[in-house]
Amino acid sequence: MIGxxxxxxxxxxRTKRVGSNLIKGVLEDxxxxxxxxxxxxxxxxxxxxxxxxxxxxxxLSEILEHAERLNELDTDGVEPTTYILQQQNIFxxxxxxxxxxxxxxxxxxxxxxxxxxxxPKVVE
Amino acid sequence: MALNELTITEAVGxxxxxxxxxxxxxxxxxxxxxxxxxxxxxxVTVTYETAAEKAKAIDSRRAKGEKLGRxxxxxxxxxxxxxxxxxxxxxxxxMLYNYKPVYNATVVDKLEAEDFIMIGKANMDEFAMGSSxxxxxxxxxxxxxDPARVPGGSSGGSAASVSADExxxxxxxxxxxxxxxxxxxxxxxxxxxxxxxxxRYGLMAFASSLDQIGPVAKNVEDAALIFDVISGHDxxxxxxxxxxxxxxxxxxxxxxxxxxVGVPKEYLKQDISGxxxxxxxxxxxxxEDMGAVVEETSLPTFDYALSAYYVIASAEVAxxxxxxxxxxxxxxxxxxxxxxxxxxxxxxxxxxDEAKRRIMLGNYVLSSGYYDAYYLxxxxxxxxxxxxxxxxxxxxxxxxxxxxxxxAFKLGEKSRPIxxxxxxxxxxxxxxxxxxxxxxxxxxxxxxxxxxxxxxxKAFDENTMLRAAYNLExxxxxxxxxxxx
Numbered sequence: 290m291i292g293x294x295x296x297x298x299x300x301x302x303r304t305k306r307v308g309s310n311l312i313k314g315v316l317e318d319x320x321x322x323x324x325x326x327x328x329x330x331x332x333x334x335x336x337x338x339x340x341x342x343x344x345x346x347x348x349l350s351e352i353l354e355h356a357e358r359l360n361e362l363d364t365d366g367v368e369p370t371t372y373i374l375q376q377q378n379i380f381x382x383x384x385x386x387x388x389x390x391x392x393x394x395x396x397x398x399x400x401x402x403x404x405x406x407x408x409p410k411v412v413e
Numbered sequence: 414m415a416l417n418e419l420t421i422t423e424a425v426g427x428x429x430x431x432x433x434x435x436x437x438x439x440x441x442x443x444x445x446x447x448x449x450x451x452x453x454x455x456x457v458t459v460t461y462e463t464a465a466e467k468a469k470a471i472d473s474r475r476a477k478g479e480k481l482g483r484x485x486x487x488x489x490x491x492x493x494x495x496x497x498x499x500x501x502x503x504x505x506x507x508m509l510y511n512y513k514p515v516y517n518a519t520v521v522d523k524l525e526a527e528d529f530i531m532i533g534k535a536n537m538d539e540f541a542m543g544s545s546x547x548x549x550x551x552x553x554x555x556x557x558x559d560p561a562r563v564p565g566g567s568s569g570g571s572a573a574s575v576s577a578d579e580x581x582x583x584x585x586x587x588x589x590x591x592x593x594x595x596x597x598x599x600x601x602x603x604x605x606x607x608x609x610x611x612x613r614y615g616l617m618a619f620a621s622s623l624d625q626i627g628p629v630a631k632n633v634e635d636a637a638l639i640f641d642v643i644s645g646h647d648x649x650x651x652x653x654x655x656x657x658x659x660x661x662x663x664x665x666x667x668x669x670x671x672x673x674v675g676v677p678k679e680y681l682k683q684d685i686s687g688x689x690x691x692x693x694x695x696x697x698x699x700x701e702d703m704g705a706v707v708e709e710t711s712l713p714t715f716d717y718a719l720s721a722y723y724v725i726a727s728a729e730v731a732x733x734x735x736x737x738x739x740x741x742x743x744x745x746x747x748x749x750x751x752x753x754x755x756x757x758x759x760x761x762x763x764x765x766d767e768a769k770r771r772i773m774l775g776n777y778v779l780s781s782g783y784y785d786a787y788y789l790x791x792x793x794x795x796x797x798x799x800x801x802x803x804x805x806x807x808x809x810x811x812x813x814x815x816x817x818x819x820x821a822f823k824l825g826e827k828s829r830p831i832x833x834x835x836x837x838x839x840x841x842x843x844x845x846x847x848x849x850x851x852x853x854x855x856x857x858x859x860x861x862x863x864x865x866x867x868x869x870x871k872a873f874d875e876n877t878m879l880r881a882a883y884n885l886e887x888x889x890x891x892x893x894x895x896x897x898x
Contacts, residue, residue: 333731337769353774355720362794367793370793371792374652399745
């Protein structure tokens with residue numbers, strides 16, 4: 290489908306295929322499984338109800354299918370670009386240049402006591 | 414003319430000559446804000462008292478003959494993802510519904526050093542993720558040209574407020590088009606500076622390798638002035654470009670005879686409306702009339718920029734949003750048994766759907782088993798895309814394209830995430846390749862909504878871009894305004 294249709298139209302056609310598979314009830318065709326959704330939700334520290342889980346499964350599957358277009362590119366021997374500028378290793382002297390009042394650091398705390406953030410018990 | 418309708422350049426002249434006062438100027442803007450906000454909803458916070466006080470102080474200092482900053486008395490609006498000391502800064506998220514930073518972003522300090530007057534904080538898509546300002550926790554912003562349509566996003570409030578003459582300028586942020594696309598939809602000028610030229614200190618991070626703060630203004634000259642003020646190396650941002658910064662806007666009014674303009678044909682092969690296509694051809698002709706050499710060229714990897722962007726930006730935002738846990742600031746759930754519950758509930762209740770979607774996508778592509786296939790692949794694609802652009806800039810001074818595939822869409826129209834993402838198709842490659850670009854209004858569609866073109870220059874070449882944009886703007890004489898009654 291190269292050339293005849295613009296990107297947006299090809300995308301629409303491709304994602305319609307995924308959509309119609311859902312209508313047919315062929316959920317196994319989805320890129321992302323519900324188990325994976327749960328695993329990633331756990332890593333992301335998110336709690337999802339069943340409706341959201343299914344929605345995210347569909348969303349992620351569609352988006353990842355679109356991302357797989359990148360496989361059309363030959364990236365053998367290509368260096369990844371993590372940072373677009375040429376400069377590297379920006380250092381400064383290990384000296385205190387800015388002082389903050391404890392009070393201002395706690396200003397937005399949901400719960401504070403004795404100059405500390407109050408948190409639920411972490412260590413059993 | 415009501416003073417809120419002035420450009421910065423005009424206002425500075427009238428303030429310096431004493432014909433108007435800062436108090437009057439701020440007052441007219443705030444009157445306009447009160448009149449149109451019920452329709453537009455561009456602002457999360459309006460700083461009535463501090464603005465009036467500051468205006469009074471500036472008028473008084475001017476009367477005493479004190480030296481004032483370049484923006485003395487000029488009202489401006491700051492996107493809500495940019496930290497303003499003591500003033501609510503929410504990134505339009507429930508997660509930060511009550512957050513008042515204890516410091517200013519560097520860009521705010523720089524504007525204040527030039528005596529600008531902040532009149533409010535602009536609404537946005539939550540944590541800058543979106544292209545329509547529909548994901549804001551504080552309600553959708555409407556397009557001043559047609560309230561049934563979106564203003565674009567994520568800097569929708571910034572663009573709408575300038576378009577509606579609530580302010581003389583605004584700051585937005587652009588990661589994949591979030592200044593340029595709303596500027597295009599609202600018929601104003603929006604600029605994404607080269608990555609590294611404007612400090613990100615105090616900008617709530619979305620994608621750390623792509624984000625840049627930039628101006629939204631009524632014309633190119635005003636945008637250039639704001640950019641000149643907010644740019645510069647910043648010790649507090651280790652990604653800030655360490656170099657000699659030129660005076661931005663220098664030479665902007667010189668002609669563009671002989672300027673080499675490339676128009677990548679891949680842009681024209683996309684699903685764009687007939688009007689957008691015709692508008693681009695008109696703009697190309699105007700540039701030729703001014704002596705530029707305009708020709709069609711090719712950017713083979715154009716098609717891949719959007720895919721690479723969604724992988725990279727999501728990965729980066731998943732990491733950046735990990736800090737929101739209800740411990741030190743922001744929203745905390747009331748309902749928990751242990752610390753893990755608290756984290757999960759605070760985050761799940763604090764973040765909207767789009768934020769969750771991107772966090773999930775980001776963690777997925779970074780997770781073991783998928784890292785190479787998606788994230789690493791996208792980073793390599795980024796290199797290829799950057800190389801493609803570098804090649805073009807060996808032959809051309811600037812590249813030209815439409816900013817968007819069509820005029821502003823209707824609220825609720827793009828309900829599928831992918832449909833929304835595609836609205837950034839033309840703007841995203843610029844961020845991926847580390848270039849600079851600006852959007853200027855170039856005509857009106859049949860629907861009455863503005864159309865815009867995008868001028869792209871190579872990294873750190875803002876002055877060439879400004880010169881092209883300024884000349885084009887003068888030739889186009891776009892002076893249409895939305896009718897808000």
